[in-house]
Amino acid sequence: MSPFDLPSYLAERRAAIDRALDAALPREDAPPATVHKAMRYSMFAGGKRLRPILVIAGAEAVGGGMQQVMPAACALECIHTYSLIHDDLPAMDDDDFRRGRPTSHKAFGEAIAILAGDGLLTLAFRLIADNGATLADPRVLRDVIAEIADAAGTLGMVGGQVVDIESEGRAIPAETLEYIHAHKTAALIRASLTSGARLAGATPRQLAAINAAGADLGLAFQIVDDILDVEGSLAELGKTAGSDRRKHKATYPDQHGLEASRVRAKTLIEDAKAALVPLGRAADPIRGLADFVFERRS
Amino acid sequence: MSPFDLPSYLAERRAAIDRALDAALPREDAPPATVHKAMRYSMFAGGKRLRPILVIAGAEAVGGGMQQVMPAACALECIHTYSLIHDDLPAMDDDDFRRGRPTSHKAFGEAIAILAGDGLLTLAFRLIADNGATLADPRVLRDVIAEIADAAGTLGMVGGQVVDIESEGRAIPAETLEYIHAHKTAALIRASLTSGARLAGATPRQLAAINAAGADLGLAFQIVDDILDVEGSLAELGKTAGSDRRKHKATYPDQHGLEASRVRAKTLIEDAKAALVPLGRAADPIRGLADFVFERRS
Structure with missing residues (x-):
C-alpha cells in the first residue's frame, strides 16, 4: 500500500472545489453586480478550503466520492466565508x-458586506438542498441540513461569536474560552466531516467515529489558530499581526501557555486519529488533514 | 355556502403561528442569552404574520392543512424578521x-443585531428541512428550499435591498423601482404561497396558478406599502413617518401619483384573483388575504 500523499490530495481537491465554487456563485456581472462581486471577492481570496475538503474526506471515509458531495462542500465554504465577512x-x-487584502466592508462598504454575507449564507442552503435531491431518503437531507444549521446558528458558530464579542477586553474563565472555541470554530469543522459522511450513506457507527474525530479536530484547529496568532507576523498570516491580542481577546496560549497549548493540540489530533481506527484506510484523508491542521503555518 | 370570514381566519392562524414560533425559537435564557433575547424581541413585536399565513393559505388552496406546513410557515417569518433587522x-x-419600538441595534447594539439576523436566517432553513422530513419524495424538499433560497437571496430579496440601497437619493427610472419591489418584497411573498402549496402536494397546474397570484399579490403589497408610507403618520405605522421619503427613496406614488398607484394595486389584486379561478373555493383564504393586502391600514 502506498503512503497517503497529502500535498497532491489537497492540491487536487482545492482545484476541483474552486471550479465548483466558480460555477455555484452567481457571475460577477449578474445583477445586482455589486453584491456578486463582493461575494466572489471574499470567496476567491486564497482560502485553504479546509471545510469543503473535510466534507469530501468525510464522504471518502465511508466509501463515497468527491462529486457526490461537491455542492454540500461548496455550501460549507459559503458559510465559512459569510462568517468571516x-x-x-x-x-x-x-x-x-484579511489574507493581506482589505476586508469586504473596506472594499465595498458596510451595507454590501452585510448583504454579501447574507447572500452567501442563503446560497449555502440552496446548495445543500441541491446535493440532497438525489438521495433515496428525504430524512438524510433533513438530518444534514439540521446538523449544518445547528453548527452554524446560535447554538453553534453564531453563538460562539456572540460570547466572543461579549468577552472582549474581559478576563474570562477557561470554560468560557472552551465554549467560544467549541462553538465558533469546532462545530462547523465537525459538521463538515459528518455532513459529507451522511450524504455518502454512513452507518450510525461510522458516523459516531467521524463525529468524535471531527470534534477533536475542530478544537485542535482553533488552538493552533491561537498559537499562530500569538506567534504570527503580518507577512505570515496575511492579516493584522496579533489581532486577537490587540483586541484583548483571550487565547488558549494566554490561559495555558504556548507549550501546553501545543501539547493539547497534539493530543487532540491523536485522539481524532484513535477515533478513526474503525474506518480503516478509507479514513487516510482525514488522518492527513489532521496532521495538516497541526502542522500548518497559516 | 357560508361567506369566508377573514377576521376569524386571520386571528386563528396568527394565534397558532405565534405558538409555533414560540416553540421554534430558542428560549430567552438558552445560552448565549443575548442573541436569543434579540431574536425574540424582533419576532414578537406585533407583526402581521402575513408570510406564514400565506404559506398556510397556499397549502389549504390545494387541500392541505395548517399543521402540515407550520414549520415552513415559521421559517418564512424568520426570514422576514431577519431582513427587517x-x-x-x-x-x-x-x-x-420599527412598530413603535427601538430597532434591534438600538436595543441590543449592532453586533448582536447582525448576529440575531444571521441566527434567524439559519434557523429558517432548519425549520424548512424539518417540514420536509415527512415527505415521500426528497425532490419536493429540494424544490421548496431552492425556491425560498432564490426568493430570499441575491437573486431575490437581498438583491432588491442591494439595488434599493444603491438607488438612495438618486432619481431612478420606473423599471428600477419595479425591480426593487419585485425582488425586495414580492419574491418572498410569492414564495410563501408556493412553498405552502408544494409541501401540500400541489400539482404543476395548481402551482402555476398560485405562483401567478403570488407575484401579483407581492407587487400589490409593496405598492400599498408605498401608499401607506406617503400617507402615513407615526401613530398609524408605528415607525418614523414617511421614512422612505425622508431617505429620498423612490416610491410608486412618487413616480406614478397616488391615484394611479391605487388603481395599479387594485388591478394586481383582481389579476391575482383571476389567476386563482381554477382552484375553486379552496383558494378563498388567498382571496381574503388579497383583499386584506389592499385594504390594510398598516
Whole structure:
C-alpha cells in the first residue's frame, strides 16, 4: 500500500472545489453586480478550503466520492466565508485586512458586506438542498441540513461569536474560552466531516467515529489558530499581526501557555486519529488533514 | 355556502403561528442569552404574520392543512424578521424605530443585531428541512428550499435591498423601482404561497396558478406599502413617518401619483384573483388575504 500523499490530495481537491465554487456563485456581472462581486471577492481570496475538503474526506471515509458531495462542500465554504465577512465588520471585530487584502466592508462598504454575507449564507442552503435531491431518503437531507444549521446558528458558530464579542477586553474563565472555541470554530469543522459522511450513506457507527474525530479536530484547529496568532507576523498570516491580542481577546496560549497549548493540540489530533481506527484506510484523508491542521503555518 | 370570514381566519392562524414560533425559537435564557433575547424581541413585536399565513393559505388552496406546513410557515417569518433587522442597521436604512419600538441595534447594539439576523436566517432553513422530513419524495424538499433560497437571496430579496440601497437619493427610472419591489418584497411573498402549496402536494397546474397570484399579490403589497408610507403618520405605522421619503427613496406614488398607484394595486389584486379561478373555493383564504393586502391600514 502506498503512503497517503497529502500535498497532491489537497492540491487536487482545492482545484476541483474552486471550479465548483466558480460555477455555484452567481457571475460577477449578474445583477445586482455589486453584491456578486463582493461575494466572489471574499470567496476567491486564497482560502485553504479546509471545510469543503473535510466534507469530501468525510464522504471518502465511508466509501463515497468527491462529486457526490461537491455542492454540500461548496455550501460549507459559503458559510465559512459569510462568517468571516460578518466577523470583520466594524460592529464586530473591526478588521481592515484579511489574507493581506482589505476586508469586504473596506472594499465595498458596510451595507454590501452585510448583504454579501447574507447572500452567501442563503446560497449555502440552496446548495445543500441541491446535493440532497438525489438521495433515496428525504430524512438524510433533513438530518444534514439540521446538523449544518445547528453548527452554524446560535447554538453553534453564531453563538460562539456572540460570547466572543461579549468577552472582549474581559478576563474570562477557561470554560468560557472552551465554549467560544467549541462553538465558533469546532462545530462547523465537525459538521463538515459528518455532513459529507451522511450524504455518502454512513452507518450510525461510522458516523459516531467521524463525529468524535471531527470534534477533536475542530478544537485542535482553533488552538493552533491561537498559537499562530500569538506567534504570527503580518507577512505570515496575511492579516493584522496579533489581532486577537490587540483586541484583548483571550487565547488558549494566554490561559495555558504556548507549550501546553501545543501539547493539547497534539493530543487532540491523536485522539481524532484513535477515533478513526474503525474506518480503516478509507479514513487516510482525514488522518492527513489532521496532521495538516497541526502542522500548518497559516 | 357560508361567506369566508377573514377576521376569524386571520386571528386563528396568527394565534397558532405565534405558538409555533414560540416553540421554534430558542428560549430567552438558552445560552448565549443575548442573541436569543434579540431574536425574540424582533419576532414578537406585533407583526402581521402575513408570510406564514400565506404559506398556510397556499397549502389549504390545494387541500392541505395548517399543521402540515407550520414549520415552513415559521421559517418564512424568520426570514422576514431577519431582513427587517438587517435592513434597519445604521449601514443600511439606519432606522431607530420599527412598530413603535427601538430597532434591534438600538436595543441590543449592532453586533448582536447582525448576529440575531444571521441566527434567524439559519434557523429558517432548519425549520424548512424539518417540514420536509415527512415527505415521500426528497425532490419536493429540494424544490421548496431552492425556491425560498432564490426568493430570499441575491437573486431575490437581498438583491432588491442591494439595488434599493444603491438607488438612495438618486432619481431612478420606473423599471428600477419595479425591480426593487419585485425582488425586495414580492419574491418572498410569492414564495410563501408556493412553498405552502408544494409541501401540500400541489400539482404543476395548481402551482402555476398560485405562483401567478403570488407575484401579483407581492407587487400589490409593496405598492400599498408605498401608499401607506406617503400617507402615513407615526401613530398609524408605528415607525418614523414617511421614512422612505425622508431617505429620498423612490416610491410608486412618487413616480406614478397616488391615484394611479391605487388603481395599479387594485388591478394586481383582481389579476391575482383571476389567476386563482381554477382552484375553486379552496383558494378563498388567498382571496381574503388579497383583499386584506389592499385594504390594510398598516
